[in-house]
Amino acid sequence: MSAQREMKEKNPWPVTIIIIVIGVIAIVALVTVAVLQNMPLSQKYKYGIVLDAGSSHTALYIYEWPAEKDNNTGRVEQTHSCKVKGPGISSYASDPWKAGESLKECMKEAEMKVPGKRHHETPLYLGATAGMRLLNMENGSASDQVFQAVEGALQKFPFSFQGARILSGQEEGAFGWVTVNYLDDRLKQGLETTGALDLGGASTQISFVSSNYNGSESPSNSVTFRLYGNNYNLYTHSFLCYGKDQAMKLMLAQQTKSGPETILDPCFHPGYNETKSYSDLYNSPCVSNRKPQGAPATFTHMGRGNFQQCQEVVKKVFDFTSCKYSQCSFNGVFQPLLQGPFGAFSAYYFVMNFLNLTNTSIPLDAVRQKIKDYCATPWKQVMAQHPDVKVNYLQEYCFGATYILTLLTEGYNFTSESYSNIKFIKKIKGSDAGWTLGYMLNLTNMIPAEAPDTPPLPHAGYVSIVTLMAILLFILFLVSLRPLWRRCSKHPRII
């Protein structure tokens, strides 16, 4: 037999198929790694709780932010709020344990709202404002006892309690400003900032950045910050006793100087008639030294409903006579030129919202006319028109609106033009305007001094590039196998 020719079919297809399969697996593996390695971690949240122990009431706020973004910005959101029943903690001076008790209901709500496994790491803060400032001035040991009771109650909850303290007026003003500008994303983006106007029950704050204020004139009004790589020189002032409730005491003290049995008050509606006690009126350090000698136990508080006359009485609670600086607001307090937009919250909002006056494009004269008409409305009619509004709030809107207008125009020097720069606000993007968020951001170091580094590419961009590169490499690899293709396209070789 002729030399047996060994027929061996050398078919290259299996090799090619193996190479393609390995290539595809490699690409899939590469892309999978790119996706998994750079995928944002599954969204875990962190929480923080702040109790705002104000003069008129206490409110609890829960904030939430993605766990891996502690150091980033614009991501902290208010997820829950709870209004504590009853008055502010400073009202429990004679029964301090009740101050602690009063917080329990809202704290239990917080226990339900914050996931159990996060309780222990959730910081809990209590900040007290003007009510406790006044109590502390008046009776330091009573104030200490209220804090002891409150701390005792808060420590019983599973959160990480970080203490209870009185905020200074300057802190209250500055943190309110931080909250407003943080929520508006103005800090991170280095935009022109918004001033903050806060009208509480016992104090009121004004805070804004003015280009003609560098802190050298009246340094006690200056707070400096470096946030996201920008320096801010903030002007802030807190007027103790000029919150809405204490200002009303000042206004009533004006009208009861001589200790009368009856007053006909222009800031209350015609037909309003209540018997009030002198000791209740003069029970705060804002007015206690003005109590008329030999006054009766009570006086009859009657309403007259006259806006102009009310404005005259209200003006008397401000002192415009002395100013040792280049310019002042009132009571000899320095204030630089007003600048930029302003957000006005707390009682500014409650009062102006009730009167449908939150739209500041309404000319000031029209605003005055509306308040004038409202004040002149008989008390019976007001009550009949608003059966659902708490009488305690309802009776004070005439005074409240007159006070707000006088404070803004005569006190802070807003004009008919600059009035329209004010926005009356309650919430910004779902979070309440107020000092609490700014306070927590500061204590948890959540606003960096320098702008945070941003990754050069977003996650999707990174994955797309890796996928594209892998596919290109694979095509290159296939092209380099061209000699093999040629052989594949010929007939099988017989060796």
Ligand SMILES: Nc1nc2c(ncn2[C@@H]2O[C@H](COP(=O)(O)OP(=O)(O)OP(=O)(O)O)[C@@H](O)[C@H]2O)c(=O)[nH]1
């Ligand atoms: N109309 C109305 N008034 C309110 C409401 N809540 C609070 N107020 C009043 O608005 C004023 C300011 O309230 P807050 O902003 O809570 O002030 P606060 O924190 O108690 O007071 P400070 O300690 O001075 O900051 C007080 O006179 C309150 O009685 C509300 O829902 N409606």
